Amino acid sequence: MNTNNNTKTIVYDDDSVRKFMIASITWGIVAMTAGVLIAFQLNYWQMNGKILEIITFGWLKNEGIEFLTFGRLRPLHTNAAIFAFVGNMMFAGIYYSTQRLCRVRMASDLLSKINFWGWQFIILCAAISLPAGFTRGKEYAELIWPINIMVAVIWLIFGANFFWTLGKRNEKSIYVGLWFYIATIVTVTMLYVVNHLSIPTSFTHSYPIFGGVQDALVQWWYGHNAVAFFLTTPMLGIMYYFVPKAANRPVYSYRLSIIHFWSLVFIYIWAGPHHLLNTALPEWLQSLGMVFSLMLWAPSWAGMLNGLLTLRGAWDRLLTDPVLKFFAAAVTFYGMATFEGPLLSIKAVNALSHYTDWTVGHVHSATLGWNGFLAAGMFYWLAPRLWNTKLFSKSMANAHFWLGMVGILLYVASMWVAGITQGLMLSATTEGGTILQYPNFLDTLQAIRPVMLFRAIGGGFYLLGFALLAINIWKTARSGTPVNGTVEVAIEDDVHSMGKTAGEKRFFAFLNAPVIYALLIITFMLVAIFGTGVVFLFGTLMTIFIVIAAYAHFEVSKAAWSEWYSKLLDHGFAFTILTILAAAIGGAIQIIPTVTVQRADNIEGRIQIAYTPLELAGRDIYVSEGCYNCHSQMIRTLVPEVMRYGDYSHLGESIYDFPHQWGSKRTGPDLAREGGLRSDDWHYWHMLDPRGVSPGSTMPNYPWLFEKDTKVSQLPKKIRVMRMLGVPYPIDLSEEDIQAQVDTQAAEIVARLAEKGAFVEPEKEIVALIAYLQKLGSYRDTNQPAEASEPAQAAAASEEVATAE
Amino acid sequence: MFKRIIYDDWTSIVPHISFWLTFGVFLVIVVRAMFLRRATVKHLESLPLQEDESPQSTVKSK
Numbered sequence: 001m002n003t004n005n006n007t008k009t010i011v012y013d014d015d016s017v018r019k020f021m022i023a024s025i026t027w028g029i030v031a032m033t034a035g036v037l038i039a040f041q042l043n044y045w046q047m048n049g050k051i052l053e054i055i056t057f058g059w060l061k062n063e064g065i066e067f068l069t070f071g072r073l074r075p076l077h078t079n080a081a082i083f084a085f086v087g088n089m090m091f092a093g094i095y096y097s098t099q100r101l102c103r104v105r106m107a108s109d110l111l112s113k114i115n116f117w118g119w120q121f122i123i124l125c126a127a128i129s130l131p132a133g134f135t136r137g138k139e140y141a142e143l144i145w146p147i148n149i150m151v152a153v154i155w156l157i158f159g160a161n162f163f164w165t166l167g168k169r170n171e172k173s174i175y176v177g178l179w180f181y182i183a184t185i186v187t188v189t190m191l192y193v194v195n196h197l198s199i200p201t202s203f204t205h206s207y208p209i210f211g212g213v214q215d216a217l218v219q220w221w222y223g224h225n226a227v228a229f230f231l232t233t234p235m236l237g238i239m240y241y242f243v244p245k246a247a248n249r250p251v252y253s254y255r256l257s258i259i260h261f262w263s264l265v266f267i268y269i270w271a272g273p274h275h276l277l278n279t280a281l282p283e284w285l286q287s288l289g290m291v292f293s294l295m296l297w298a299p300s301w302a303g304m305l306n307g308l309l310t311l312r313g314a315w316d317r318l319l320t321d322p323v324l325k326f327f328a329a330a331v332t333f334y335g336m337a338t339f340e341g342p343l344l345s346i347k348a349v350n351a352l353s354h355y356t357d358w359t360v361g362h363v364h365s366a367t368l369g370w371n372g373f374l375a376a377g378m379f380y381w382l383a384p385r386l387w388n389t390k391l392f393s394k395s396m397a398n399a400h401f402w403l404g405m406v407g408i409l410l411y412v413a414s415m416w417v418a419g420i421t422q423g424l425m426l427s428a429t430t431e432g433g434t435i436l437q438y439p440n441f442l443d444t445l446q447a448i449r450p451v452m453l454f455r456a457i458g459g460g461f462y463l464l465g466f467a468l469l470a471i472n473i474w475k476t477a478r479s480g481t482p483v484n485g486t487v488e489v490a491i492e493d494d495v496h497s498m499g500k501t502a503g504e505k506r507f508f509a510f511l512n513a514p515v516i517y518a519l520l521i522i523t524f525m526l527v528a529i530f531g532t533g534v535v536f537l538f539g540t541l542m543t544i545f546i547v548i549a550a551y552a553h554f555e556v557s558k559a560a561w562s563e564w565y566s567k568l569l570d571h572g573f574a575f576t577i578l579t580i581l582a583a584a585i586g587g588a589i590q591i592i593p594t595v596t597v598q599r600a601d602n603i604e605g606r607i608q609i610a611y612t613p614l615e616l617a618g619r620d621i622y623v624s625e626g627c628y629n630c631h632s633q634m635i636r637t638l639v640p641e642v643m644r645y646g647d648y649s650h651l652g653e654s655i656y657d658f659p660h661q662w663g664s665k666r667t668g669p670d671l672a673r674e675g676g677l678r679s680d681d682w683h684y685w686h687m688l689d690p691r692g693v694s695p696g697s698t699m700p701n702y703p704w705l706f707e708k709d710t711k712v713s714q715l716p717k718k719i720r721v722m723r724m725l726g727v728p729y730p731i732d733l734s735e736e737d738i739q740a741q742v743d744t745q746a747a748e749i750v751a752r753l754a755e756k757g758a759f760v761e762p763e764k765e766i767v768a769l770i771a772y773l774q775k776l777g778s779y780r781d782t783n784q785p786a787e788a789s790e791p792a793q794a795a796a797a798s799e800e801v802a803t804a805e
Numbered sequence: 806m807f808k809r810i811i812y813d814d815w816t817s818i819v820p821h822i823s824f825w826l827t828f829g830v831f832l833v834i835v836v837r838a839m840f841l842r843r844a845t846v847k848h849l850e851s852l853p854l855q856e857d858e859s860p861q862s863t864v865k866s867k
Contacts, residue, residue, distance in 0.1 A: 015866055101852055173845075175852040241853045250850035255838040262834040267827060287819040295827050388863055483863035582830075 010170070012099045012485040016112045018386050018477075020092035021379055023120055025470050027084030028375070030127070032463040034077040039456035041070045041698070042667060043449055045691070048700035063689075064701035067131040070667075071626025071700075075142040076130040081367060082140060083151075084123045086231055089375040091115065091158070093238035094181050096382065098162060101178055101241065102169030103489050111161035118154035122147060134204045137623035137659045138219050140226050141195050145206040148196040155192065159185040163576070170489040174575065176257040180237030182576050183265050187229040187583045194591075195222035199725070201718045205620070207725060212608075212655040213280060213598050216662050220275035221587050228268040229583075231367065235374055236260075236303055239331065242378050243310050246323045252309035256302055263299035265579060267292055270586035274345035277354065278636040279662060280651040282598070285590055286347065292586070293345030300338030307331035322397035326377030329405065333369025337362065351638055352423040355666040357448065357455075361415025368408045368462055376400065376469055383473050389480025396472045403465030410458030418448040418455070427640035436643050441669040442696045449698075513557070517550035600726055603652035606779040610656050610727050611772070613715045613738045614745045618772025620718070621710070621765050623661070625702070632663030633672040633776065646673040646777070653779050656727045668699060673777035680749055681756035683770045705766040712742050712763070745771055 041047040046054065049065030066072070099106055106112050125147050129135075135142040143151065162185060166178070195218055198206035210218045244251050251257055273281060273289025308331050311324065318324050340362045344353050353359055376397075384391050391397065425444040428437035438444055521543055528539030600607065611619060622628075633654065635645045642648055649672050654660055663670075685692055688706065690699040716735045723729045746762035749770055753760060760766055 011864055018866075097853070100855075103855075171852065173849055173852065175849060177853070244850075244853045248854070250854060254846045254850040255841060258838040258841070259831070259834050263827070263831055266830050270823070284819050288823060291820045291823040292827070295823070298831075385863075482866035484866050485863050 007488050007490050010103060010105055010487050010489055012487070013095065013106045013109060013112055014386055014484040015482070016106065016116060017092050017096045017382065018482060019116050020088045020095065021382060021386070021473075023116070024085055024088035024092060024375065025379065025466075025473060027080055027088060027123060028372075028466055029463070029470060031077060031080035031085045032459070032466055034073055034080060036456060036459045036463055038070050038073050038077055039452070039459050041073070041700075043453050043456060043698065045698045045700060050701075063703045066133065066702075066704045069625065069700045069702075071629050072131050072133055072135075074629045075135060075139075075626060076127065078140055079126050079130065079142060080123070082226065082230060083126070086235075086367070086371050086375070087119065089371075089378070090184075090230075090234040090238070091119070092382070093242070093378055094162070094234060097177055097238065097241040098165055098181065100485070100487070101171065101175045102165055103171045103487055104165060104168050106161060107164035107168055108161055111157050111164075115154060115158045115161060118150065118157065122150050122154060125150070129204070133624040133626075135624060135626060136196075136198065136206065136208065137626075137628060137661065138195070138208065138215075139628075139664060140223055141219065144204050145196070145198050145200050146203065148192075148198070152189075152193060152196075155185075155189060159189065175240070176251075176254065176261060177237040177240040179261050179575070179579070180233045180240065183261070183579050183583065184229050184234045184237070186576055186580050187225065187233070187265075187269070190580070190584060190587070191222045191225050191229065194587075195219060199721045201721050202714060205714070205718075207658040207718070207721050209658075209725065210595065211658040211725060211727075212660050213282075213651050214595050215658065215660040216276055216279070217273065217281065217285065217594050218591060219660065221269075221272035221591060224272040224275055225269055225587075227363075227366070228271075231371055232268075233264070235334075235371060236264075238374060238378060239303075239307050239327075242381060243307055243327050243331070246321070246327055246377070246381055247311050247314045247317075249310065249313065252306050252312065256306045260299050260302040260306060262582065264296075264303065266582045266586070267296050267299060269583050270590070271296055271345065272587075273590065274350070275664065276662070277345070277347050277350040278638055279634050280649050280653070282594070282651075285594070288590065290345050290347055294342045297338065297342045300341075301335060304331055304335035304338065307334070320394075322391075322394055322401060323377045323381045325398070325401055326373045326380065329401070330370050330373035330377060333365055333373060333408070337366035337370055340365065351636070352427070353419055354636075355632055355664070356419035356423045356426075357415045357452070357665075358419025358423065360665065361412045361419060361455075364415065365408065365412045368404070368411065372462070372466070373404065376404070376466075379469065379473055383476045384480070385485070386482065387477045387480030388483040389476060392472050392475035392479060396468050400465040400468040400472070403461050403468070407458045407461030407463075407465060410461065411455050412458075414451040414454035414458065418451045421451070422448050426644070427638070429640065429643070433639075436640065439644070441644075441666075442694060445667065445698065446696050513550075513553055517546060517553070520546045521550070598651065598655075600652070600655045600728075603655060604782055605652060606650040607652040607782050608654060608656045609775075609778045609780055610722075610729060611775060612741055612745055613712075613719060614710075614742045614768050614771045615775045616718060616722070616772075617710045617712065617715060617742070618765075618768035618770070618775075621705070621769050622772055623659070627671075628661045628663045630665065630667035630699070632661075632666050632670045633657075634662040635670055635672045641670070645670045650779070652782075653777070656722075658722070658725055658727075668697075671773070671776055675774050675776040675778055679756070680752045680770050680774065681758045683773055684753055684756075684758040684760070684766060687766055687769065702766075705769060706760060706764055708765045709763045710742075710765050710768040712739060715742070 037047065044051075047068075048070060049062050049068045052060040052065065053062055095106060095112070122143075126143055129144055129147065130142060134144045136144060162181065166174070166182075195208075197209045199209060200206040208215055240251055240257060270292035271289055273285045274293045275289075277286050277290065279286075308328065311318070311328060314324060318328055344350055344359065344362060380391060380397055422444045425438045425447060426441075429435060430437045524539045524542040524546060526539070528536055528543060531539050633649075635641050635647070635649045637648045653672075654662070682693060686694065686699075687702045689701055690697040715738050719729050719733060719738065723731070743762070746767045749767050750760060750762045753770075
C-alpha cells in the first residue's frame, strides 16, 4: 500500500447536523401534538372540530371539520412521527457519526442541503395534503404520488451523498454502525419503491398496481419493514456509535454486533405477514411470517444486550448523566418491544390482540421508548458539542426523562388493558359458545374508554417532557456558538486500492470462488423450481453437483475463502450488494409467487363483483376520509368473528380492491359484509350524526359529505386505470355510459332515502358513499356464470332487517 | 412444481424450512465472527472513540 505522511485538517459539516436536529425537535412536537389530539378524539367525538365551536362560544359554528377528523389526522400523526421526527433525527445521527467514522467531511455540501431542504418540503407537503384528504389509503404510505417521487429522489440524493462519503473515507475499515446505515438506505429504497408503485389518475390521486391480497402482502412487507429499516436499523447504527461515545468505552462485543447485524437484516424482511394472521392470506405465508418473527427475538436481543452491556462499569453515571439515562432506557424499551413483537406474532395471541389497542401500545412502546428516548439522549449529547457549550439544564433533562417515562408507562399499560379487554369481550360467548356475549360492538368500546383516556393523558405527559427538551436545547444553543468538529488525518494515496484501482477492486471482490459458487447454486435451484421433467432433473442434479464442488474447493483453499470475507468488510460496494441480497431474498420469496399466482384469473370459489362507477367513486371517498383507520374489511377465520360479522373473508372477495382495505385496527366494527346489512337511510343518518343511530359512538360527524359533489368527471380516467389493473370493466364503456350509470344508481338511492324522509341531491358525496357501503361483501361464485352475478349480501338486504336494527 | 408451492399444504414444513435456513445463515455468521482476528476487533471497536470533540478540535461555523 502506498502511503505518504501528509496530513490535513478535515472540517466536518455539522451545520447539517444542527439543522436536522432542530427540524426533528420541531416536527416531533407537531407529531406528538397531533397524537395527543387524536387520542382525545377517540374519547370525545367533539374533538373532531366541534370543540372549536365550544371554546369560541359559538363563533366557529360547526358539526365537525373535515380537516380535523381522526381518519385524516391519524395518517398525519404517523407520517410526522416516522418520517419527520425520526427521519430528521436519523439524518442528524447519520451525518454526525458517518463523518467521524469515515474521518472525512460529507462528500457534497450541496447534496446535504438538498437532502435537508427537500425533506422539509416533503414534510410540509404531507402536512397539507393529508388533512386535505389526499391519500393513497395505505398505512404509512398515504402520501400521494407526486410526493412519493419527491421522497424517492431526496432519499436517493441522501444515499448518493452517503456512499460518496464512504468512498472518500480516510479510515479503511467500515464500522458496524455504518453497516446499519447501508442496510437502511438500500432496503428503504427497495421497500418504498415497490409499495408505492401506482398508476396516477390525476395529480392528486392514483391506484396502487397491487390489489386485494397482493396489496395486503406488499403493504405489510413494507409496513413491517418500515419499522425495521427506518425505525430500527438506523437507530441501531446510532446506538453503536453514540452509546460507546457517551459511556466512553467500546461496544461490549464487536463480534456480537456482527452476528446481530447479519441475522437481523436476513430475518427481519420475512416477518411482514404476521400483520395478516388468520386472514385470507395463504397459510404458508402466515406460517413464514410467524416463525421468522419468533426467530427475530434472537438478533434483537443480541443487539439489546450488546447496547446495555456497553454501559458496564458506567452504571453509577446513570444517576447523574441524563444522556446515559436516556440511552439505557431506550435500549431497554428496544428489548421490551422486540420481546412483545414476536409474542404478538404467535397466531393464537394475535387472534386476541390484532385489531385492538394492544398493537397500538406495542408500537408506541417502541416509538416513544426506543426511538424517542434514543433521540433525546443523542440530542442532549450533541447539543453541547455542536454549540461548544454546556447543556443548559441537567435537571430539566432529568424532568424530561421522568415525565417521558411516566407518560410511556401510562400509555402502554392502558393500551394493554384496553386491547386485552376489547379482544376478550369481542370473542366472549355464552349459551355454550353459541351466542356472542357482547353482540353490540359499541359495548366493547364503552368498556375501554376510561383506559383510552389514560392513554391520552400519558401521551400528554410525553409531549410535555419533549417540550422541556425543546426549551433545554434552545437555551443550550443560545448560550453557545455553533461550531464544526475538526480532525487531523494522515492522507494515504488510496486507502482502498491495495495496488489496484477502485474499479478493479470492486470487480475482484465479486469475481472469486465463493460468489461464483453461490450464484451457480441459486441459478440451478431456480431452474429446478421453475422447470418440469428433464429441466427439473437437470437443475436438481447440477445444484447437488455445485454444492459438492464448492465444499471440495473450500476444503482445499480455506484461507483464501476467509480472506474474501475479510476483504468484503472493507469494501462498501461489495458489502452493500451482499446486504441487498440478504434483505431482498425474504421479500422476493413471499411476494413473487403471490403476485404471480394470486390473481383474479386464478381465483376459485368466491370472486368479488366489480364496483359500479358510483360505487367506485364512493370507495374513493371512503379511502380519502381514512375510514380504514377505524374499520377493517377482513373477517378472520375465527369463530367469534364469523358469529359477529358473517362468513369469513375469502381471498377472492377483495381481489379488485385497489388499495386493499383490510385495516389494522377496529375502533368501529368490521365492514367486510356491511352491504345490505342496514338500509340506505340508516347510513344517511349515521354519517350525519353517528350518535343519533348508534348511542355511545365516538365516530365523527361527516356533514360535508352532504354538501360536496361527487367528482364524476374523474371516473372515466379512473375506470380506464382500473381496467389496466385487471378489473373487468367493459372495454366499450364510454363517458356517457358512465354518467348514465351514475345517474341511474344515484337516483335509485335518493328515491329510497326520500321514502324514509331523508332528502339529498343525487350528486352529493353521501350518495356515492352509501352506494359503496351497500356493495361491501358482494361476490359471485366462479362456478356460476358471470351474468348470474348478484351482490349476495345486497340481495339479502331488506328493509325489515334494517328496521330490526 | 412452482404451482405446488402455492396450492399444497405446506404448513407442516414451512416452519422447518424457515428454521434451517436461518440456522444456516446464523451458523455462517457466528463462525465468521468468531474467527475475526483479535487485533481487527480491537481496531474496529475503537473507531467511535478515536475522536474527542473538545473545544480545541472545533472551528466556528460560518
